[in-house]
Amino acid sequence: MQAFEMSRDGRDAIVVVGAGIVGVCTAWHLLRRGANVMLIDRDAPGRGCSYGNAGAVGSGSIVPLATPGIMRDALRMLLNPAAPLRIPVSYLPKAAPWLPRFVSAPRPDEVRRISDVLATLLAHSIERQIEILSEIGASEIVRRTGLLCLYPDDKALAKDAMAWTLRRDHGLRVERVERADILSLEPEIGPDYTIGMFMPDQAISTNPYRQVTAIASDFAKRGGRVVRDRVVAIEIENDRVRAVRGESASYACDHAVICAGAWSMQLLAGLGYALPLESQRGYHVTIASPGIKVSRAVTAADRKVFLTPMEDGLRVAGTVEFGGLTRAPTRRRAEFLVRDLSRVFPRAQVPPNWSFWMGHRPCFPDSLPVMGPSRHRGLWLNFGHGHLGLTMSATSGDLLARAICGEPSNINLTPLSFARFERH
Numbered sequence: 001m002q003a004f005e006m007s008r009d010g011r012d013a014i015v016v017v018g019a020g021i022v023g024v025c026t027a028w029h030l031l032r033r034g035a036n037v038m039l040i041d042r043d044a045p046g047r048g049c050s051y052g053n054a055g056a057v058g059s060g061s062i063v064p065l066a067t068p069g070i071m072r073d074a075l076r077m078l079l080n081p082a083a084p085l086r087i088p089v090s091y092l093p094k095a096a097p098w099l100p101r102f103v104s105a106p107r108p109d110e111v112r113r114i115s116d117v118l119a120t121l122l123a124h125s126i127e128r129q130i131e132i133l134s135e136i137g138a139s140e141i142v143r144r145t146g147l148l149c150l151y152p153d154d155k156a157l158a159k160d161a162m163a164w165t166l167r168r169d170h171g172l173r174v175e176r177v178e179r180a181d182i183l184s185l186e187p188e189i190g191p192d193y194t195i196g197m198f199m200p201d202q203a204i205s206t207n208p209y210r211q212v213t214a215i216a217s218d219f220a221k222r223g224g225r226v227v228r229d230r231v232v233a234i235e236i237e238n239d240r241v242r243a244v245r246g247e248s249a250s251y252a253c254d255h256a257v258i259c260a261g262a263w264s265m266q267l268l269a270g271l272g273y274a275l276p277l278e279s280q281r282g283y284h285v286t287i288a289s290p291g292i293k294v295s296r297a298v299t300a301a302d303r304k305v306f307l308t309p310m311e312d313g314l315r316v317a318g319t320v321e322f323g324g325l326t327r328a329p330t331r332r333r334a335e336f337l338v339r340d341l342s343r344v345f346p347r348a349q350v351p352p353n354w355s356f357w358m359g360h361r362p363c364f365p366d367s368l369p370v371m372g373p374s375r376h377r378g379l380w381l382n383f384g385h386g387h388l389g390l391t392m393s394a395t396s397g398d399l400l401a402r403a404i405c406g407e408p409s410n411i412n413l414t415p416l417s418f419a420r421f422e423r424h
């Protein structure tokens with residue numbers, strides 16, 4: 001096995017594992033602080049979950065997935081094959097340790113606590129993204145279009161009352177809009193949606209994949225090393241990181257940061273960590289020429305889908321499917337998305353040969369990521385951003401870089417520590 005020594009020249013040698021949006025933002029922020037940084041991925045940057053998300057970037061997603069009533073909603077959805085949530089019966093034993101933690105989380109005080117943590121993390125999420133993109137000359141990728149959430153009627157809206165109260169309590173701008181206002185914002189929306197909640201300050205990424213690759217290219221241009229290798233182990237000596245071992249070489253380092261998304265626990269399980277990370281598989285279908293004009297991100301709240309105008313077409317994305325990291329994607333889930341697209345935008349033209357994509361959202365049961373130091377010196381964790389990895393990525397990268405470089409931050413990382421799962 002080849003041993004790779006990063007040149008020290010008095011600087012810390014830092015290996016970031018995983019070149020998704022979280023890893024590239026972390027590596028970029030570390031490099032900008034003068035560290036000697038290597039970014040390792042088994043694939044080209046941006047080919048994991050960050051490739052195909054819905055592109056919503058916003059400070060408004062402060063509500064955890066599990067809220068009071070989740071148990072009833074989840075059971076109802078599991079009985080409906082077309083529901084946005086699916087857990088194959090054969091996967092239930094594997095999901096078993098995760099699910100009780102998820103459905104037992106939502107006491108109102110706990111929902112409020114998680115929401116406060118999310119609000120702090122997301123507060124400047126759009127500005128943090130724009131900061132990186134402006135500096136690398138790609139600011140056109142993120143656009144402040146606002147987000148329009150659609151409901152069929154007041155009864156459906158009432159189910160989300162707590163979520164909207166939480167958002168307003170956190171000072172987010174929310175405007176209720178009726179059918180006529182909906183049509184003035186988005187004239188193509190179909191008749192099934194009569195009520196909307198518009199959040200004018202939210203933004204979208206018009207190309208999440210290009211966003212990752214642009215940051216990775218800038219990182220390389222500024223002297224960061226991008227290496228393609230599958231990491232198989234983190235080498236520890238006297239409780240301190242010594243190297244990151246890949247299939248092709250071993251990379252000696254002072255610090256290693258795990259940003260391997262849904263695969264992160266494959267690298268940590270051997271070191272005695274037992275964190276409840278689960279993949280929530282999501283899908284997208286992108287229609288290159290839908291034949292209609294859509295100006296902003298729209299979400300159909302009853303179907304939990306996002307419809308986003310992207311550089312390469314109109315993307316419909318969503319659904320939560322449990323099923324782990326190795327099962328084949330389920331085409332049926334994507335068919336439901338196409339059906340949702342036709343319901344929200346009845347005049348959208350869908351070609352018969354549409355194709356789909358599936359990605360692994362890295363999710364913890366409390367809807368928060370794990371960010372910060374680990375039990376081992378020099379080993380840092382930055383994964384589990386769930387449904388909000390694109391939104392949180394720039395803030396998350398900045399916070400990790402500050403923590404590693406010993407810089408102060410006004411965000412407390414304690415609620416995001418891995419140790420929260422070891423107390424139970």
Ligand SMILES: Cc1cc2nc3c(=O)[nH]c(=O)nc-3n(C[C@H](O)[C@H](O)[C@H](O)COP(=O)(O)OP(=O)(O)OC[C@H]3O[C@@H](n4cnc5c(N)ncnc54)[C@H](O)[C@@H]3O)c2cc1C
Pocket residue numbers: 017018019020021022023040041042043044045046047048049050051052053054055056057229230231232259260261262263264267281282283284306317318358359360361362383384385386387388389390391392
């Ligand atoms: C359908 C869908 C819609 C979404 N919509 C949104 C949205 O609108 N807004 C939002 O904020 N978020 C959204 N998300 C979530 C968001 O995409 C993820 O949270 C985010 O992409 C996670 O980024 P990551 O860098 O942690 O993981 P990834 O992008 O998965 O990157 C992890 C990287 O680690 C690499 N890796 C893994 N194991 C190894 C190894 N052993 N050796 C080397 N490399 C390794 C992988 O190759 C991969 O490149 C959505 C997700 C999906 C699926």
